Amino acid sequence: MSGDMLKTQDLRQEMSSWRRDFHRHPELGFEEHRTSARVAELLEGFGLEVHRGVGGTGVVGVLQRGNGPASIGLRADMDALPIVEQNQFGHRSRHDGVMHACGHDGHTTMLLGAAKHLAENGEFSGRAVFIFQPAEEHGKGGPAMIADGLFEQFPVDAVYGMHNMPGMAVGTFATRAGAMMASEALFEIEIAGRGGHAAMPHHGVDAIVVGAQIVNALQTIVSRKLDPGNNGVVSVTEFITDGQRNVLPGRATLKGDARALNRQVNGEIERKMRQIVAGICAAHDVTATVSYETVFEVTMNAAGPTDRAANNARVLVGQGNVDADCAPVLGSEDFAHMALARPGCFIFAGNGTEGAHARPLHSANYDFNDALLTLGSSYWVRLVEQELPAESL
Ligand SMILES: [Zn+2]
Ligand SMILES: [Zn+2]
Structure with a gap:
């Protein structure tokens, strides 16, 4: 991966401090009050139109630019797990028995970084909808946002999600058309x-x-x-x-x-x-x-969005680092419900192959890898610019 491919390089430090702050203050599903307030405050600071309380503690940020007719939904999750964190580093959980053991602190941060970059420097025309969902681990946050009118109030042509994957190297992506998760x-x-x-x-x-x-x-x-x-x-x-x-x-x-x-x-x-x-x-x-x-529900990736997501990742990390036909995973993911409502693609991004970054999701000694922040947020930025092309002058 070459450095100039990364659109959000300059946000590295800032994203790392947001991520560690979320990690220190994890909240369980539908209780993400502090997290969602912070997300909303940051989005407003970037100049997005912000909607709080969508499906409980969900937040939606909208960024409209130009007159392009296309729209895209990008989704991150904000909830943590009822796990006692075993890590001893400085950003370990301050709330005993609650832990960001699935990396949703990182997912939220990457989408915030993308929103900031796109608000300041984005070259696109159309509407980008940033979806921060609660309660992914329950499988209830996505349906709650959809029932609350998410896609009626904020229509999107397609919706995209990303999950970090321990054991896969940073700089690699994996996805597949069809059933991705069970x-x-x-x-x-x-x-x-x-x-x-x-x-x-x-x-x-x-x-x-x-x-x-x-x-x-x-x-x-x-x-x-x-x-x-x-x-x-x-x-x-x-x-x-x-x-x-x-x-x-x-x-x-x-x-x-x-x-x-x-x-x-x-x-x-x-x-x-x-x-x-x-x-x-x-x-x-x-x-x-x-x-x-x-x-x-089964997480079903639609063929068109999956092709486009894989192409976007290839531009970022090179052909050989994107597996566009990976094996499905028998774990489950609340993104499934959004991908049922709109054509969608869920993609895995490598979280690293060593130490806490390689430990399985939901382990008490797992940690999201800050080295993924600029890459993941650049994936979002490029996807928006690819899917919502700026009008040629
Ligand atoms: Zn999880
Ligand atoms: Zn997760």
Whole structure:
């Protein structure tokens, strides 16, 4: 990567101090009061039109230049995680039990840097919409902003997101058209058996035995019922009963998590799960309820925006440093909901290969890499200038 490619080089120090300030003061989803106030204040200082309280603590900044008809949405996330930070550096979290362990402090900063540069020196014509969303980790902030009229009030032709990726070198990007990240559904199965004496099982219906058969049968959804070419995961993570040492349980609750890389597979997992539970319960003459809540949709990158995002990254870091057909990741991302509402592209930016920058997201000793700030913000600046071309004189 050559230095003159970086549009926001001069903001390096400033961005680093914003980022470290956010890192010191992390806030959980929908509680990003300090963070969003700071974001709004900075955007106003740069001269953007600022809208607070979009979908709770969300902030939108609008930068209009010239008469170009095109518009673009750029999205960052602001929330932190309920994790006790183990790092000991000067900018470690001041709020015990809350930590920026996913790098949203960096995402917010990179978008702020881009907004500042574009407000001062941007060469584009059209409308750039800067979206700072709350509560990404819940998967609820994006839907809250959309339900609050985000894309009606601030229409965009396409929407773009970026996430840092530990273990990938700074100066590399990865994306793909189609499914980029998985859907996540949380399920809960409540079995109503009939409890009784452990020595007289024939008087009741042991909810553990019914639950155990359901746990086993659920394994066949992925192994026997889905098309082997389609990825899915079904994990039972909790098995709770009201049994005691000598008391057979009358109730059992199974909880778990299901992932899929397309909506049909997610729907199929739910249907098969309901079928299995109903069948096994019928065999034992008990009832059960199944709740299946899809918290995150699949993150689907649209072909056009993905091509353009990859091209933009290639200009920045060179052909060999952009993987435009990376493997999908089975984690989930709230950007999915924005990419359902508008054509979109989500891209990974390398966070580094050593130390805290290489540790997995959501680790207590992870840190966003400040070396990515100028690169990530330059990616945004160039994307705006590419997608909203200035009128030729
Ligand atoms: Zn996260
Ligand atoms: Zn994240």
